Amino acid sequence: MKLSEYFKMIYPVMDNQKNQGLFVTRCFQSAGSNHFTLSSWKQTSSDLETQRMIYKGNRKLTADMRASFPRPIDSSGLSVFFSKNISGNNLRKAMTAFAIPPTAEESNKTFAKALSSQFVLFVTSEADDVDDIVAMEYQRYLSEPDDEPVPQLTPLYPNDSAYVSFQPQRTYSTTAHGKFQHTWVIQNDGKQTWRGRKLVFSNRTEVRPRADTNILDIPDTPPGESIKITTGFNARGFEGSWDCIWEMHDSDGNNCFSNNKKMFCITVNAKFESK
Numbered sequence: 001m002k003l004s005e006y007f008k009m010i011y012p013v014m015d016n017q018k019n020q021g022l023f024v025t026r027c028f029q030s031a032g033s034n035h036f037t038l039s040s041w042k043q044t045s046s047d048l049e050t051q052r053m054i055y056k057g058n059r060k061l062t063a064d065m066r067a068s069f070p071r072p073i074d075s076s077g078l079s080v081f082f083s084k085n086i087s088g089n090n091l092r093k094a095m096t097a098f099a100i101p102p103t104a105e106e107s108n109k110t111f112a113k114a115l116s117s118q119f120v121l122f123v124t125s126e127a128d129d130v131d132d133i134v135a136m137e138y139q140r141y142l143s144e145p146d147d148e149p150v151p152q153l154t155p156l157y158p159n160d161s162a163y164v165s166f167q168p169q170r171t172y173s174t175t176a177h178g179k180f181q182h183t184w185v186i187q188n189d190g191k192q193t194w195r196g197r198k199l200v201f202s203n204r205t206e207v208r209p210r211a212d213t214n215i216l217d218i219p220d221t222p223p224g225e226s227i228k229i230t231t232g233f234n235a236r237g238f239e240g241s242w243d244c245i246w247e248m249h250d251s252d253g254n255n256c257f258s259n260n261k262k263m264f265c266i267t268v269n270a271k272f273e274s275k
Contacts, residue, residue: 001132003122004057009097010082010115011055013090016161018189020055021048026163028065030081031119032074032262034170035065060128069123070171070267075116077262082112084154084259098134105142114138156256161190162248164263165226171267176239182266183230186218186248194221196251199229199264207242209268210234218248235270242268 007024017023025036025048036051053059086094091106100111114137121130155161166185174180188194197218201211212232221227233244246264248256257263 001118002057002129003061004055006118006122007055010086010094013094013097014082014085015087015090016085019048019052021051024048024051024055026081027078027119028068029164030074030260031078031116031123032070032170033065033068034167035068061122066123073120073123074262075113075120077260078116078119079109079112080260082115083108086112095138098132098138100135100138104138107142110138110141113141154259155190156250156254156258157192159191160256161188162257162263163187163189167266169266171269172233173269173271174235176235176237176270176272178235178270179232181230181232183228184264185226185228186264187226188221188223191223193223194218197221197256198249200247200249201244202247202255203243203245207244207268208236208238208240209242209244209270210236211244233266233268235268239270239272241270244268 007020007027011017011020011023014023017026028036050059054061086108088108091108091111092102095104095106095111096102098114114134117137118132118134121133163186164184165187166183168183172180172182184199199216199218201214204211204214210233212234216229216231218229219227243262244266245261246266247258247261248264250256
């Protein structure tokens with residue numbers, strides 16, 4: 001199976017996808033890649049040209065694209081993306097497209113995990129044509145006990161959706177005493193107007209890096225609009241690697257997108273300078 005074939009089987013059964021290029025972008029970003037970031041707050045045709053070429057099979061994964069994913073690849077984030085957007089009405093159709101027998105048990109979560117395993121194989125393999133493992137992985141996940149807690153697959157509010165359309169990096173390599181600025185451009189691509197929301201550094205007590213501020217106010221943002229938020233970070237003289245998790249909270253302090261815990265996450269890798 002080739003990556004373009006994989007995308008062409010999934011895209012038709014996905015809800016809430018505006019076009020093929022943006023769909024490919026979201027697959028990459030949900031799996032932790034920072035390769036496809038938009039040069040402005042609004043996506044244009046030129047921003048998505050490479051992604052469309054990948055979808056059509058006219059462009060292959062490059063070494064830079066493969067290197068842009070974290071290790072391990074965020075398969076859980078990608079699973080949530082698939083689970084959220086493959087509706088119950090489309091699930092059996094999607095499973096059939098990947099040769100899962102019609103008598104097999106239907107499980108949105110299990111199918112999403114199998115799709116994610118296939119994507120990981122595309123990224124980690126040196127070949128452009130890899131084994132089709134979705135049906136095999138689906139059966140394996142069905143038979144294995146799942147001790148993981150069931151993730152929240154939907155936002156807190158109905159028809160609410162956020163999308164980080166631009167950030168300069170998702171992973172920063174810095175010195176142990178390094179400081180840097182990070183910017184999120186967040187698009188409201190749902191149907192809820194955001195009022196009284198904040199971006200909150202939720203695991204600040206568990207990691208060494210510190211932000212200039214732990215709570216960033218989000219201005220009122222209607223559907224289709226974007227907001228830009230920036231804060232500084234300080235590694236504070238510590239060496240190590242940390243995931244700094246940020247969450248969008250409503251006015252009552254509830255996490256609006258617990259279905260995607262790494263949507264606003266950045267990783268800081270800090271090392272002491274060599275003498």
